[in-house]
Amino acid sequence: MQVTLKIFRYNPEKDSAPHYETYTLEAEPTDRVLDLLEKVKSYHDGTLAFRRSCAHGVCGSDAMRINGVNRLACKVLVKDLGTTNITIEPLLGLKVVKDLIVDMEPFFENYRKVLPYFINDEPPPPDGRERLQTPEERERFDDTTKCILCGVCTTSCPTFWADGQYFGPAAIVNAHRFIFDSRDRGAQQRLEILAQDSGVFRCRTAFSCTEACPREIQITKAIAEVKRAILTGRLD
Amino acid sequence: MTMQRHQYDVVIVGAGGAGLMAALYATKKGAKTAVLSKLYPTRSHTGAAQGGIGAALGNLEEDHPEWHTFDTVKGSDYLGDQDAIEFMCYQAPAIVYELEHMGLPFSRTPDGRIAQRPFGGHTNNRTGKPVRRACYAADRTGHMILQTLYQQSIKHNVTFFNEFQVLDLILVNGKVAGVVAIDIATGTIHVFHTKAVVFATGGWGRLWEITSNAYTLTGDGAAILFRRGLPLEDMEFYQFHPTGIYKLGILITEGVRGEGGVLINDKGERFMERYAPTVKDLASRDVVSRAIYIEIKEGRGINGQRYVYLDVRPETVNKYAAIDGRTRPDGSPYVVTAEELLQKLPDIIDFSRTYLGIDPMAEPIPVQPTAHYAMGGIPTNIKAEVLADEKGTVVPGLYAAGETACVSVHGANRLGTNSLLDIVVFGKQAGIHAAEYALGTDFEPLPKDAADFAISQLETLRNSKGSERIADIANEMKRVMMDHVGVFRTEEGLTEALNTIRELKERYKHIHLDDRGKIFNTELLSAWELGNLLDLAEVTTVSALARTESRGAHWREDYPKRDDKNWLKHTLAWKRENGEIELRYKPVVITKYPPKERVY
Amino acid sequence: MSGPSTAFKGYIKYRGYGHVAFLLHRLTGLGTLLFLLIHIIDTSFVYFWPEGYMHAIALYRSTPFMIGEIFLVFSVIYHGVNGLRIIYFDMFRPDLWERETGKRSVIWTLIISIVLWLPAALIMVRNILVHH
Amino acid sequence: MGAQRQPRVVQPPRTFEGTAWKWMRYSGILLIPLAWIHVLIKDVLVGVHQIDLTYVQRTWAFTLWRIYDFLLLAFALSHGMNGLRQVLMDYIHSPSGRSRLNWILFIIWLIVLLMGAVAILGGVKGAEAF
């Protein structure tokens, strides 16, 4: 089958403003959009720039806007798009560096603000073995351990588009992962940070994050749980 | 070209599991440390690892580091160095607990301990039956390790230079003086003046057409050192994982077979019974990959095609578990439900749905062997110090760890779960020893022309006037490697491959780039990476051609027997000034386990 | 780069169920607020400036304003139904913020709002026809 | 395992945004009857053509309606103005800008609230004349 790719192009070394470029190519219905981009880069225009690595949705490199929705290019097959006209644009809310590549640094900066690491200064068990955790306690935060920091959610969030100071869903997801880990002791600190002006209460439950997350993390639910933890102080 | 300089005690190249572990330890030891990675750390391919990390914790049944050691030696087809293997397997429990103390969210047993599952080649040494040794976090173990180590790096304020691709190593008087890197976002060249360097750049699965490896696994570290006159060890040993998704190569973890999945041919037979009567589908990877190839070759691929089925439907699992007499730890018969499998293997089920449109709970998954793991690489000792020759001479200040290194703990064939173990154990060693070395020595003066070689490499590519496209050369290389330097090898095929690779290296000199810019010139860097791959393809083939025996992952149809008399030794390959590859050999360290025939 | 212009670009170009609900909730909320402000002021004229109040009422009786009023009623209904959805999920059933239930609830909210609005709209349309 | 388990409670941090968030929800619930009944009666059942000074005066003759209208005024205005504040926070990012915004909205809120309140209390001017 033939597909038409309309790709956002911007090279700061050459272009004064972004523009769109259209490419027509042969594709299989089972091709990933990433395969199409590789094809364009290999045989049509080597200057096209995009990030990619694992090619199967686990590294989080190739988040971009495909037909108006944030996705990983390696996790969308042509047949799933339901059209042969494919528009590909960079993520919204982050500075475009070149073509489909955006500057992810502000995203990671927000992530680092929520203390996204295990905090527990108590000594581990004297036998040197693992801290115990029941399967139920482990299950409590399982969903949010899946995050690959792809940025799909945060850049689909209308609050973040408008205000880059908002920590964004990805940061909250990673805070959630620790807040609800029965072994962790940093919940108080994290919740205090998240209760501030740029924290969870900026979430307008726009839900785009949940709809788009390639790891199918129930983000809005996680955010609601964090809000509730802040308001009630209960972490169950 | 604009250039910037930096000075650090220790520079770590690569931010996968090995690099991050090294970075954490070097930073904790007080060395001023920088991590350079061409990817954001969390994009590293460690995150793709699924099944588990091996450690004889004995949380579910009796197990001992000694058994782990023996299994690894046997799995390596006796080519692994037994002192190193013993070291790694005895370190394993402590390091897994250490990861847990860093917050790694392992799956749990009902009594709250780290959950473990069986994996290929890991056995109870008394009964020969599979043992539960792989510590796991669902089928996302590598993801959790990578995330946890990155989180700890943030906690300990590790310095990162993200999207910095290292292009060259600077040695002065045989000692480390620095590395040269390009800031991908700006195209600026940076020279890092340093006392110690740890290479942790991962594997090079992109040499093959069907691979489980990321686009970015192009063997940069190994190729850089090779070009700098250092040897590469055991390059002929490259592992093909038996179960990659048909045509795509995406990995389906051995954990699927650990949970009871079986391989089925076109006649509906569980063919592994014939190849490995005791452990069957959980035989080690080389054995299973070859079995699949033989089935395909003998016309028993599904519909005569080049794949077989991996069947993990609950009814199939339960049927064969009953036949095998498999039990739960409490002695009850092993019976699974779709929910349980869904919980233990969520990502596998997701991959099958996304890429194949099938539900593995209702249909079997079409699989074929996929290029997966480099057993060989930069020769190191247990302290992760890089070795310059067969006598064990150390290159002062140079360290390597992870998949790019060859300690050698995997010998001719790696057991599943041993790589994640390898990267944390030896990543830690590299971090500690690099920091200790750096804190006790002075900087070598950095030569003025330090960056010249790297710059000239890039400029040659950028300004090349040819018409060859990178993709054409790469595809041809991948095809010939798949056909002739894959699971089965012959002198004829290897020779043909070598000729083709050398032709491709000629063609590579006449490539054409569309992008001559500086900012995010990923085309330029892909071209540079292709150069690395071609170099590695050549050493791999030359090493394979010389080894006239079959051992582990290196299977020569024309020499189908293991030949301990002539070949119980490691290959070391050098690139000489004139471009020729020179091979030399060094003995295998054998301590407790004399070579025996390997049956599963 | 984040900022108002990026945000407006996103509002227009981004596709998603929850996104539509968010936009409608915001628009209807702001619309209602605008009307409310005007309405409080004009109602206060009954005390401060009764003649002004009659002017205002006359204005409200013109057709364009009466059509606007139909939309106002929709706004109050939609904003209320959607507000209830948000409140219910947030405070009582965070688990309903899951992908499928979340999407479905957006559609149901719209359906319920329209069902509640239609009879009111019919009556109001009739009012317009009767008076003009 | 007992000693291991974290007391799964923390001191709930109290912030303005948290309170505002709760406020939007509580006032929202109250506004359902308040706003809907008001709109139903005034815009749908009665209609602007029936509404004039006399109508207003008749309804406000009942104290209950005055209380009702006052509650509606207070809740709707506070809910709406806080909603507007939240919306504008999206577009105004600097702390100084935000504090200026808060003051401006607060003043508008106060003035409008007072105007409405005075009217409800005072009723139709010169009503005694009727």
Ligand SMILES: Cc1cc2nc3c(=O)[nH]c(=O)nc-3n(C[C@H](O)[C@H](O)[C@H](O)COP(=O)(O)OP(=O)(O)OC[C@H]3O[C@@H](n4cnc5c(N)ncnc54)[C@H](O)[C@@H]3O)c2cc1C
């Ligand atoms: C799909 C899959 C599943 C696996 N499952 C398992 C399993 O279940 N158990 C197990 O034990 N093993 C498993 N393995 C193997 C194991 O995951 C890898 O061998 C291991 O993660 C390699 O780690 P590493 O740190 O050496 O390299 P990687 O994680 O690959 O990291 C390489 C790093 O080097 C950087 N880098 C590379 N080149 C350059 C350069 N030129 N300049 C700067 N930086 C550079 C990259 O940015 C990256 O950060 C699996 C492998 C794959 C592919």
Ligand code: HEM
């Ligand atoms: C009918 C009952 C009402 C309910 C149940 C309700 C509910 C809500 C809720 C829950 C929110 C918060 C949304 C969030 O935090 O994401 C909200 C926001 C808002 N409401 Fe209401 N509301 C009602 C009536 C009104 C009225 C009458 C007005 C106008 C004065 C109004 C104006 C607003 C505004 C402007 C916002 C902010 C919108 C945004 O943030 O995008 N609401 N409403």
Ligand code: SF4
């Ligand atoms: S929560 Fe989902 S969408 Fe957001 S960064 Fe993580 S994986 Fe990506």
Ligand code: F3S
């Ligand atoms: S898209 Fe944004 S507003 Fe909340 S529900 Fe998701 S974070």
Ligand code: FES
């Ligand atoms: S390339 Fe890794 S997520 Fe798409």
